[in-house]
Amino acid sequence: MITFTLLGSKFAASTTLQMSSAIQKEHEIVLIGAGIMSATLGMFLKELMPDLKINIYERLDVAAAESSDAWNNAGTGHSAFCELNYTPEKPDGSIDTSKAVKIAEWFEASKQFWAYLVEKNLITKPEDFVRSIPHMSFVWGAENVEYLKKRHEALQKFPLFKGMQYSEDKATIKQWMPLVMEGRKDDDVIAATNMPIGTDVNFGELTRDMFAWLGKQPNVNIYFGHEVTNMRRSRNGSNKWKLKIKDLNTGEKKREYASFVFIGAGGGSLHLLEKADIPEGNGFGGFPVSGQWLKCVNPEIIEKHNAKVYGKASVGAPPMSVPHVDTRMINGKKELLFGPYAGFSTKFLKQGSYFDLTNSIRLNNIKPMLAAGYHNMGLTKYLIQQVTQSPEDRLEALKEYLPDAKMEDWVLETAGQRVQVIKKDEKEGGKLEFGTEMISSADGTLAVLLGASPGASTAVSIMLELMEKCFADEIKTGAWQQKLTAMIPSYGQLLNDNPEMLAKVRQHSDEVLGLTSFQHEN
Numbered sequence: 001m002i003t004f005t006l007l008g009s010k011f012a013a014s015t016t017l018q019m020s021s022a023i024q025k026e027h028e029i030v031l032i033g034a035g036i037m038s039a040t041l042g043m044f045l046k047e048l049m050p051d052l053k054i055n056i057y058e059r060l061d062v063a064a065a066e067s068s069d070a071w072n073n074a075g076t077g078h079s080a081f082c083e084l085n086y087t088p089e090k091p092d093g094s095i096d097t098s099k100a101v102k103i104a105e106w107f108e109a110s111k112q113f114w115a116y117l118v119e120k121n122l123i124t125k126p127e128d129f130v131r132s133i134p135h136m137s138f139v140w141g142a143e144n145v146e147y148l149k150k151r152h153e154a155l156q157k158f159p160l161f162k163g164m165q166y167s168e169d170k171a172t173i174k175q176w177m178p179l180v181m182e183g184r185k186d187d188d189v190i191a192a193t194n195m196p197i198g199t200d201v202n203f204g205e206l207t208r209d210m211f212a213w214l215g216k217q218p219n220v221n222i223y224f225g226h227e228v229t230n231m232r233r234s235r236n237g238s239n240k241w242k243l244k245i246k247d248l249n250t251g252e253k254k255r256e257y258a259s260f261v262f263i264g265a266g267g268g269s270l271h272l273l274e275k276a277d278i279p280e281g282n283g284f285g286g287f288p289v290s291g292q293w294l295k296c297v298n299p300e301i302i303e304k305h306n307a308k309v310y311g312k313a314s315v316g317a318p319p320m321s322v323p324h325v326d327t328r329m330i331n332g333k334k335e336l337l338f339g340p341y342a343g344f345s346t347k348f349l350k351q352g353s354y355f356d357l358t359n360s361i362r363l364n365n366i367k368p369m370l371a372a373g374y375h376n377m378g379l380t381k382y383l384i385q386q387v388t389q390s391p392e393d394r395l396e397a398l399k400e401y402l403p404d405a406k407m408e409d410w411v412l413e414t415a416g417q418r419v420q421v422i423k424k425d426e427k428e429g430g431k432l433e434f435g436t437e438m439i440s441s442a443d444g445t446l447a448v449l450l451g452a453s454p455g456a457s458t459a460v461s462i463m464l465e466l467m468e469k470c471f472a473d474e475i476k477t478g479a480w481q482q483k484l485t486a487m488i489p490s491y492g493q494l495l496n497d498n499p500e501m502l503a504k505v506r507q508h509s510d511e512v513l514g515l516t517s518f519q520h521e522n
C-alpha cells in the first residue's frame with residue numbers, strides 16, 4: 001500500500017483506494033466553482049502539497065464570471081479604512097473598532113500572499129489586479145460629523161490605521177475629492193477622512209491569473225461548463241464524497257469520488273450544502289440581494305475623481321448597501337462607479353434560476369427563514385423602496401455625493417448577486433447575517449462558504465481558517481508552518497500588536513505589488 005507521508009488520514013485512505021476498481025475517477029480534492037475562493041484554496045494546497053490531485057468544476061465557460069468579476073463587485077480592498085459599517089457606534093456613544101481591526105489584519109494577510117505569488121512568479125503583473133487608491137469617508141450633518149471624528153480618533157490608536165487624515169475644512173476636502181465638492185452648498189456641515197494607502201482590486205483578473213497557473217500544474221484539471229448537480233457521502237464505506245457532474249455543453253453526466261470537497265460555488269453553495277446533508281448545515285437558509293451601479297460614461301468626469309469615497313448607509317439599509325463613489329481600474333481603463341443600489345431577485349447567482357430561492361427552502365430551514373423575515377421588516381421595506389426607484393430617484397441619491405451630476409453622464413449596470421446567510425437563532429428563531437459563514441463537516445472532508453462580506457479581500461484568511469479546520473493535522477506540522485510563514489510572513493501573529501512587523505511586511509508587500517506605502521515611524 002502506498003501512502004503519502006505528508007498527508008493525513010483522508011489522503012492515505014484515498015491512495016489505498018487507488019488500488020481498487022473505482023480508481024480512475026478517484027480524486028483527492030474537488031473544488032466546486034471557479035471564483036476567488038476556490039482559486040485561493042487551490043493555490044495554497046498546490047503549494048503545500050505539490051503532488052496533490054485537484055479537479056475543479058465550474059458551470060460557466062470562464063473563471064470569475066460571477067461575484068468575483070470586476071464589474072460584479074466594488075473592487076475595494078477592504079481594510080476598513082473607509083467603510084463606516086465596520087465601525088458602528090455603541091449605545092454609550094463610543095466606537096466599536098473590533099471588526100475594523102480584524103478586517104485590516106485580514107487584508108494585510110491577503111497582500112502578503114499575493115506578493116508571495118508574484119515573487120515566486122506564479123502570477124505576474126500585479127499592476128493588472130491591484131493598485132493604490134486613497135480610501136475616503138465622507139459625511140454630512142452635525143451628528144455624522146461627530147461620529148466620523150470619534151471614529152478617526154478611535155482608529156488612530158491602532159498601528160494599522162496610522163496615517164489616516166481627518167478634516168472638516170472644505171478646502172482640504174476639495175483637494176481630496178474635488179468632484180464631490182463641486183456644486184456643494186457653502187453652509188453644508190461636512191467631514192471626511194483620507195487614507196492614502198487604500199487599494200482597488202480587480203478580483204476577476206487575480207482569480208483568472210491564479211487559475212491560469214493552477215491549470216498548468218500536473219494533476220490539476222479545470223472543467224469549465226460543468227455543473228455539480230448533486231453530492232452525498234459515498235456508501236462504499238470509504239468516507240468519500242460522491243459527486244454528480246453534468247457537462248452543460250454535451251449533456252453528458254459523470255460521477256466522481258473525492259476525499260475532500262470545497263463548495264466555493266458563491267450563491268450556488270447553499271443548494272449544494274443542502275444536498276450534502278451534513279448535520280452542521282442544518283437550519284441554514286439564504287436571502288438574495290441583488291445590486292446595481294451607475295457607471296459614468298463621461299471621460300471628463302471620470303478623470304476628475306481619484307478615490308474610493310464611502311458614505312453612511314441610509315436607515316434600514318443592509319450594511320453592504322453603503323453608497324460609494326469609486327474610481328476603478330478595469331482592463332487597463334479608468335472607470336467611475338456609484339452605488340450599489342440594492343435590489344431583489346429570487347436568483348442566487350447572476351446567471352442562476354428564478355427558482356433558486358424557493359428551491360432552497362427545506363423543512364430544517366423554513367423556521368429560521370420565516371423568523372429572519374419577520375425580524376427584518378426594515379430590510380424588506382428598504383428593498384421594496386430600492387426596487388421601485390425611478391431613474392430620477394437614483395439621480396437624487398447620486399446627487400447627495402456629486403451635487404452636479406447629470407443623468408446623461410451615467411448608465412445603469414447590474415452588479416453581482418449576493419446571498420445573505422440565514423441561520424438558526426435561539427432567541428429569535430432565525431437571523432439574517434451580513435458576513436461570511438464557513439461550515440465544515442466534523443470529519444473535515446467537506447467545507448462550504450456561505451455569504452459574501454467582507455468577501456474577496458479576505459479570501460486568504462478565510463482559506464487559512466478552512467485549512468485549520470479541515471487540514472487540522474497537516475497544518476500543525478513543521479513543514480506546513482514553515483511554508484505558510486514563507487507565504488504570509490505574519491502568519492499566526494497580529495500585526496496590530498507588532499508595529500515593527502507591520503511596518504516590515506507592509507513595506508515588502510507594497511513594494512512587490514507596486515503600491516503606495518505608508519512610512520511607519522518605529
Ligand SMILES: Cc1cc2nc3c(=O)[nH]c(=O)nc-3n(C[C@H](O)[C@H](O)[C@H](O)COP(=O)(O)OP(=O)(O)OC[C@H]3O[C@@H](n4cnc5c(N)ncnc54)[C@H](O)[C@@H]3O)c2cc1C
Binds near residue numbers: 074
Ligand atoms: C455587489 C457586490 C459588491 C462587492 N464588493 C466587494 C468589494 O468591494 N470587495 C470585496 O472584497 N468583496 C466584494 N464583494 C464580495 C465578493 O465579490 C465575493 O465575496 C467573492 O467574489 C466571492 O467569491 P466566490 O469564489 O465565493 O464566489 P463567485 O465568484 O461567485 O464564484 C462561484 C463560482 O461557482 C460557480 N458555481 C455555482 N454553482 C456551481 C455548481 N453547482 N457547479 C459548478 N460551478 C458552480 C459559479 O458559476 C461561480 O463562477 C462584492 C459582492 C457583490 C455582489
